[in-house]
Amino acid sequence: MNEWFSETMLRHQLLQLPAMLALGIFAGFWFSKYFHISFTVGITLLIFIMFSFIFWMLPHSIDLAVINTSFNRAMHVNMLLAGLFMIPILQSTLFEVKIIFLGMLSSMLIATGITLTVYDLLLCSSYNIAQQKETGSRFIIAGIILYAGTIFTFIRGSGKQ
Amino acid sequence: MLQISPVEIKRQRKLVIIWSITFMVVFPLLIILGLLMRLNQGEDINLGADTFYTLMTLHGLGMAGLLFTFSFAGLWYLVGTRQAKLNISVGYFVYTLVLIGVIGLAIATLIGKFGPGWYMLYPLPFIGVNWPAWSTGLAIVSLIIMGVAWLSGIIHLVSAMSKEFGGFSNLMGWQYLRKRKEGERDLPPIVMITTISLVPGLCAFLIGAAMLFMYLMQLLEPALHFNPLLMKNMVMFFGHTLVNITLYCCVGWVYALLPEYTGREWKTDKVLVYSWNATFIFILFAYFHHLYMDFAQPSAFQYIGQIVSYSSAIPATAITMFGVISQIYHSKIKWGVIPVCFLIGVAGWAIGGFSAVVDSTIAVNSVLHNTLWVPAHFHTYMLGGVVLFILGLIFYLSHTKEEQEKDKTAKFGFWLFVISIHCFIGMFYSGGLNSIPRRYADYKGIPIVSVHHTGALLAEIAALFIILLLIGLFIMYFAIIIKLSKQKNASLIKSV
Numbered sequence: 283m284n285e286w287f288s289e290t291m292l293r294h295q296l297l298q299l300p301a302m303l304a305l306g307i308f309a310g311f312w313f314s315k316y317f318h319i320s321f322t323v324g325i326t327l328l329i330f331i332m333f334s335f336i337f338w339m340l341p342h343s344i345d346l347a348v349i350n351t352s353f354n355r356a357m358h359v360n361m362l363l364a365g366l367f368m369i370p371i372l373q374s375t376l377f378e379v380k381i382i383f384l385g386m387l388s389s390m391l392i393a394t395g396i397t398l399t400v401y402d403l404l405l406c407s408s409y410n411i412a413q414q415k416e417t418g419s420r421f422i423i424a425g426i427i428l429y430a431g432t433i434f435t436f437i438r439g440s441g442k443q
Numbered sequence: 444m445l446q447i448s449p450v451e452i453k454r455q456r457k458l459v460i461i462w463s464i465t466f467m468v469v470f471p472l473l474i475i476l477g478l479l480m481r482l483n484q485g486e487d488i489n490l491g492a493d494t495f496y497t498l499m500t501l502h503g504l505g506m507a508g509l510l511f512t513f514s515f516a517g518l519w520y521l522v523g524t525r526q527a528k529l530n531i532s533v534g535y536f537v538y539t540l541v542l543i544g545v546i547g548l549a550i551a552t553l554i555g556k557f558g559p560g561w562y563m564l565y566p567l568p569f570i571g572v573n574w575p576a577w578s579t580g581l582a583i584v585s586l587i588i589m590g591v592a593w594l595s596g597i598i599h600l601v602s603a604m605s606k607e608f609g610g611f612s613n614l615m616g617w618q619y620l621r622k623r624k625e626g627e628r629d630l631p632p633i634v635m636i637t638t639i640s641l642v643p644g645l646c647a648f649l650i651g652a653a654m655l656f657m658y659l660m661q662l663l664e665p666a667l668h669f670n671p672l673l674m675k676n677m678v679m680f681f682g683h684t685l686v687n688i689t690l691y692c693c694v695g696w697v698y699a700l701l702p703e704y705t706g707r708e709w710k711t712d713k714v715l716v717y718s719w720n721a722t723f724i725f726i727l728f729a730y731f732h733h734l735y736m737d738f739a740q741p742s743a744f745q746y747i748g749q750i751v752s753y754s755s756a757i758p759a760t761a762i763t764m765f766g767v768i769s770q771i772y773h774s775k776i777k778w779g780v781i782p783v784c785f786l787i788g789v790a791g792w793a794i795g796g797f798s799a800v801v802d803s804t805i806a807v808n809s810v811l812h813n814t815l816w817v818p819a820h821f822h823t824y825m826l827g828g829v830v831l832f833i834l835g836l837i838f839y840l841s842h843t844k845e846e847q848e849k850d851k852t853a854k855f856g857f858w859l860f861v862i863s864i865h866c867f868i869g870m871f872y873s874g875g876l877n878s879i880p881r882r883y884a885d886y887k888g889i890p891i892v893s894v895h896h897t898g899a900l901l902a903e904i905a906a907l908f909i910i911l912l913l914i915g916l917f918i919m920y921f922a923i924i925i926k927l928s929k930q931k932n933a934s935l936i937k938s939v
Contacts, residue, residue: 377599378595378598378602381594382595386591386649396653397660397667400667401664401666436642440602440606
């Protein structure tokens with residue numbers, strides 16, 4: 283399964299990472315019943331999650347995750363943890379923080395996507411240029427969907443907090 | 444009905460006074476940068492091109508940021524003391540982040556010599572530059588910090604109002620478009636205008652954040668090459684919306700405060716709802732008129748730009764002006780400095796708005812786009828509109844109703860300021876009509892002698908009016924500080 287995910291950049295970035303994150307999120311629903319995360323700890327963990335996303339988008343990290351088994355496992359654990367914390371944090375934190383987190387994540391995805399589509403040099407030696415550009419275009423789509431989702435969440439959720 | 448305690452009102456007042464003092468310090472400093480630029484163009488001093496563009500960048504970024512931030516702070520105060528409970532900590536959080544951002548920008552420009560102009564058009568900050576990479580990075584990070592501050596404030600403000608008025612659709616005034624329920628709470632226009640101004644702001648700031656992230660990537664990886672047209676669309680969506688909503692935020696105050704002086708209510712009705720909801724759409728698409736010169740932009744967007752720019756002039760502007768006239772007509776209003784600030788501010792908005800519409804006509808824009816007409820129109824509605832609204836609000840904080848009617852110092856300062864503003868702006872308009880190019884550090888290199896001489900002469904005259912408007916501004920400051928210190932002394936005596 284891991285090999286299949288690592289075969290193309292698109293699967294690695296847009297299937298494997300979100301899949302691990304989603305597993306963490308499902309576990310987080312259960313986890314959130316038992317743990318209350320304070321505001322300051324929540325902000326710290328959100329910064330951790332944000333940095334995790336950034337770290338696993340870096341070309342060198344992607345390369346290492348493909349060729350080095352322990353690094354690959356570290357990636358799985360990291361994304362699982364990021365997902366695990368995400369729900370309890372988003373449930374307990376301020377509405378403003380939630381929207382800014384989602385909004386900034388969408389901006390980052392769009393920016394990274396555009397960068398990958400326009401960059402003509404191979405960033406990850408484990409993949410090829412065509413895969414890099416394809417991943418970029420999917421990132422843009424994911425970013426735009428998240429951007430729309432953020433605005434929708436803001437409009438729908440404002441006043442309910 | 445909402446109850447806001449006197450303690451809470453006092454806290455909000457303290458915050459807005461801190462904002463006002465910050466504005467009063469930073470604003471003249473930024474004007475002085477403008478004065479230096481005009482003196483350089485008038486060939487009275489020699490700054491050199493590098494310093495000129497550094498000052499131009501700080502002046503532009505500083506003014507756009509300062510005016511938006513204060514217009515937001517004013518809304519925050521008026522909403523937080525009348526319409527909804529706002530968390531004061533969020534207010535101070537926004538203030539602190541904006542301050543950090545401003546300091547960062549000042550260091551990047553004044554020390555780092557960062558000077559690509561206020562909207563940092565791609566690829567200007569990266570190609571053939573004479574400033575170090577750290578100053579570009581610092582400027583970008585500072586803008587991201589300010590963006591986070593504004594986003595936090597916007598989300599909190601809209602969310603608090605939504606909670607108070609029963610949901611987002613009620614904030615947009617949609618309940619007025621159906622049969623209203625018995626005893627349903629009226630929607631104050633300031634609440635609807637705040638929502639309609641700030642939600643497009645949220646959309647634009649997130650796109651601005653994506654653009655700034657791309658700038659950061661470009662900084663880290665010089666081999667990258669983004670599509671300049673895409674970047675310009677992103678910059679203009681962010682920048683145009685920021686400036687546009689600055690004006691609308693201030694207009695919100697006029698709806699809230701002018702009735703206090705005319706004694707007439709200014710209520711929300713169907714016409715107001717339709718017009719401001721239409722404005723919501725126009726705010727998002729009017730920015731296309733900034734891209735008329737970009738031949739690669741699809742033609743359809745150019746037409747949309749012109750149509751939307753024309754359309755945006757009708758609902759909010761016309762309805763507000765008609766509203767202002769019906770507020771003051773036969774109202775027995777006493778013309779103290781506050782209502783005059785609002786009235787002349789609305790006039791500045793109308794004049795600047797009209798010349799903006801003229802410039803948004805494709806056929807006219809192809810002639811005027813790169814001339815001083817462009818700074819003329821935005822100085823008209825920013826300096827002759829937004830700044831007067833801001834001064835009106837600061838007077839509202841410092842003067843009682845009776846004091847503002849009698850304060851001759853304030854009135855003298857105001858009229859000196861307003862007359863100087865319009866004479867100063869007149870030089871820009873004359874420059875535009877005489878084909879004087881904009882964004883030139885000086886006109887020495889222009890081979891047409893008449894253009895060179897006219898440009899330099901108009902810049903010299905403009906510099907004179909800048910000095911006069913600064914004098915007018917300081918006279919108003921004097922009147923404000925005296926009243927504010929009297930209030931402080933009175934409250935001290937009370938507490939003893």
